[in-house]
Structures are given as C-alpha cells and as structure tokens.
Amino acid sequence: MNQCLIFPSDIQIDGNAHLTGRRHQHLLDILRTQTGDKISVGLLNHQMGSGLIVSQDAERTCLQLELEQSPPAATDLTVVLALPRPNMLKRSLQNMAALGIKEIYLIHSRRVEKSFWSSPLLKKEAIENELVLGLEQAKDTVLPNVYLRQQFKPFVEDELADLAKGRRALVAHPSDNSQSVSCCQAPSLVAIGPEGGFIDYEVDLMQQAGLKSYSLGPRILRVETAVPVLISKIWQL
Amino acid sequence: MNQCLIFPSDIQIDGNAHLTGRRHQHLLDILRTQTGDKISVGLLNHQMGSGLIVSQDAERTCLQLELEQSPPAATDLTVVLALPRPNMLKRSLQNMAALGIKEIYLIHSRRVEKSFWSSPLLKKEAIENELVLGLEQAKDTVLPNVYLRQQFKPFVEDELADLAKGRRALVAHPSDNSQSVSCCQAPSLVAIGPEGGFIDYEVDLMQQAGLKSYSLGPRILRVETAVPVLISKIWQL
Numbered sequence: 001m002n003q004c005l006i007f008p009s010d011i012q013i014d015g016n017a018h019l020t021g022r023r024h025q026h027l028l029d030i031l032r033t034q035t036g037d038k039i040s041v042g043l044l045n046h047q048m049g050s051g052l053i054v055s056q057d058a059e060r061t062c063l064q065l066e067l068e069q070s071p072p073a074a075t076d077l078t079v080v081l082a083l084p085r086p087n088m089l090k091r092s093l094q095n096m097a098a099l100g101i102k103e104i105y106l107i108h109s110r111r112v113e114k115s116f117w118s119s120p121l122l123k124k125e126a127i128e129n130e131l132v133l134g135l136e137q138a139k140d141t142v143l144p145n146v147y148l149r150q151q152f153k154p155f156v157e158d159e160l161a162d163l164a165k166g167r168r169a170l171v172a173h174p175s176d177n178s179q180s181v182s183c184c185q186a187p188s189l190v191a192i193g194p195e196g197g198f199i200d201y202e203v204d205l206m207q208q209a210g211l212k213s214y215s216l217g218p219r220i221l222r223v224e225t226a227v228p229v230l231i232s233k234i235w236q237l
Numbered sequence: 238m239n240q241c242l243i244f245p246s247d248i249q250i251d252g253n254a255h256l257t258g259r260r261h262q263h264l265l266d267i268l269r270t271q272t273g274d275k276i277s278v279g280l281l282n283h284q285m286g287s288g289l290i291v292s293q294d295a296e297r298t299c300l301q302l303e304l305e306q307s308p309p310a311a312t313d314l315t316v317v318l319a320l321p322r323p324n325m326l327k328r329s330l331q332n333m334a335a336l337g338i339k340e341i342y343l344i345h346s347r348r349v350e351k352s353f354w355s356s357p358l359l360k361k362e363a364i365e366n367e368l369v370l371g372l373e374q375a376k377d378t379v380l381p382n383v384y385l386r387q388q389f390k391p392f393v394e395d396e397l398a399d400l401a402k403g404r405r406a407l408v409a410h411p412s413d414n415s416q417s418v419s420c421c422q423a424p425s426l427v428a429i430g431p432e433g434g435f436i437d438y439e440v441d442l443m444q445q446a447g448l449k450s451y452s453l454g455p456r457i458l459r460v461e462t463a464v465p466v467l468i469s470k471i472w473q474l
Contacts (some may be wrong), residue, residue, distance in 0.1 A: 002457050021325070072456055085427075098456060099466075137458070139456065183361075203379070217309070219335060219336065219375040222374055229336075229468075232470050235452050237466070
C-alpha cells in the first residue's frame, strides 16, 4: 500500500478520517505507524496528499487530511476482457487499476467457462476491493468502472460499435500477419480474448463493430501477462 | 501448457520421448489425451513440432516426435532484476521466459530483504521449473540463463559495464522527468529495482556503468507488473 485510500464514508463529523478494518490493520502491523506520523493518502475519486495520524489505538486510526495534489492522468483506453478464471481476474483487475484504466468491460465469449460467471469475485464489493488494491499500489484515487456483459452477441452488436466510435479500436488476436501499432495517447479500445482466444466468428463480429485485428506475434501469453503488455503497447504511459 | 517441453533425458533408446511426472499427469488429467492423439511439443533448446502419443498408461506417456519448426525469435533484452519476494519471483520468471527474455540477472540491492536469498526457489532446479512453465505457455524451447549476484557493488563495477556495452542500457527509476524510449529490436538491457526502488547511490553507480535513467511516470507498479510493462515498452515483440 503506497497510498492509503480514504472513502467519503470514513470522514467523520470532526472532519478527520477514521479507519478500521484492513487499512487500519495494515498501518498498525505492516507500516507500524504511530500518532504524529504522516502517511500518503488519497480521497476516493478526489485529490491526494498526506494524512497526519492524530490518534491510533487497537480499534482505529484517526487521520487529519491535507489534500492538495491531483491524481495521475487516466489511461484513456477502454479494456474489453473475456472473463478470466477468478485468480487471474483478481490480478488483472489490480493491474488495470494500477495502470490507470478507467473503463473495463468483462464479457462472455465461447471459450469462457460458464462457471466463472458465478464466482463471488464478481460481486460489486469484491471487484471494488481488487481495484482499490491497484489504486493504492499506483497512487491513484479514481475508481475504474467495471461492466459485466454475460451475452457476447448483444454486447458486440448493441454496444461495442458505439464504444469504438472515435477511438483506435483493436481486438488482440494471435496471427502471423502482426500489424504494428504505435504507442501513443490517442483514445483507444482493446478487446482481449480468453485462454485459447476468441473464435473466428467472434473476431468477425467485432471487426464488423469497427475493431481491427492486432497481433502480438507468435508467443501465447497468459491473460494476466497479456493485459499489461497490451496496455503498454497501445498507451504511452 | 500450450506446448509440452521435452528434455533430452526423456528420449529413450527407441527414439521416443517417455514422460512421467507433471507433464504425464497434465496430459492425462487436464488434456485427457489418448493413444493416437497428436500434441504440440518442443525439444529443450531445439526445434518444435508435434508428438504422436504411441502409448499411454497410468505410469507414462510415450511420444513419437516430429520436430520441424524453429522456436520464436528471442527477445534480445538482458533483464537485471533486484531479487523480488518469492511469489513475485515465480511469476516474474514465468513471464520473462514467456516473453522471450534469455539473460536474467537477479541481484541484491539495499531494499531487497536479505531473507529472500535463502528461498528454496533460488535452487537451480526450482528456477528451471518456473522458466519451463513460461516456455510451455508461450511455445518456446530456449531456456533463459539466470545468474544470481548477491553483492550489488562488485556486480555493478565488475560486470554491468561490460553487459551494457553495445546495448541501449536503462535503469528503471520513478521520477518526474520521464524520458521516452522507443520500442524497437535493438539489443538492450534494463535494470528493475525492488519494491521501494533502487536507492540514489545505486542509481549513481549504475549510471557510471553506462545505464541511463528511465521512468514510466508517476504510477508505482508491482514488480510482477513492471517486468512485462518495461519489456513491452523497450522491445518490439
């Protein structure tokens, strides 16, 4: 935790943030803070700065906030990701949040195991927990939006073309004719397939929605590796 | 396992590869292969191709190999990595192998916990196991070389300047004046710090050895994310 993320609900009537639970325990056990210490903080979806520990006991940490710094620029790259298996999803959510991605669509596709959709990790609160870990790692405050789309065809036909409009829109698909993509800060969108890739029919549909096929070459990467690699290739961090 | 990696010691007098252990169990339990099936194989440090299952029982799988394809081109980027905590090291080794890195130096640095050096994961065989998983994922056969350097100063003073010679050599160091680096296929080297980064003294020494400071911007990434991000930024996959 390079920065402690404060939620509006943590702010009490005295204007200070009162932390309990995970963040309090982390300060106590890992960072071993004491009253009088200053730590790096950020207010969810707002400014960042420092938190002076005005009191700390076994139950809670009380922080006086001074917020004067803007969070880092967002990465204007929409990620459309075929739902990965739960442990990969965890790390991918953390990585996307850390890399500044703000719009994430988790979609179904033929090679996504149906059982993945019943993972408790897809509950709103569980997704948020992973995103918060990524924001705390990278020192950001702006929570990404995560949308679940359990039906491939309606998503591609009804939403994807609009999402792709005005953006450089790509579907990552292993092939021999690797198209090179320059790394820049133009608004972009990338669709990333499941283990085994999108099937041809799915790639065709996405191409009809305006996406261009893009290959990283012959190496097959795990989803949790492909996500940061593709973001780095497309967006100038 | 997108490709089953065969070791020279697996080849028996009949010219076929006899697999036991992890790879045999994976074929049996996960891929559910049967006699007559063909699977994707690669011979360690040699060609890739297909393996015809000529027999398979509870004990072993016997493969007749046909090897006619070259492994993908290597990534000519030497990675000098401050030794990360064991679980991060595992994933980083897998990722580097999958991304085609062939020269890996694991080094000490001030902010590396000394206890990490006594991890059983640093045994030659344990490192090789992780690398093999990465090669199997990416369909490569060429095992990376991993060198352990437990003393920072002698490594930087006696070896690093030579390693950097003739290469674009960078040390990843968070700072505000982010130097941009173009992504290409020029021989390169990148040094990646531990959690908390290299200390200034270490960066100075590495600069004296010919490395240029390079920043990814204000976001602080976990080592296991920074590794694929930096490789992607520097090397044209």
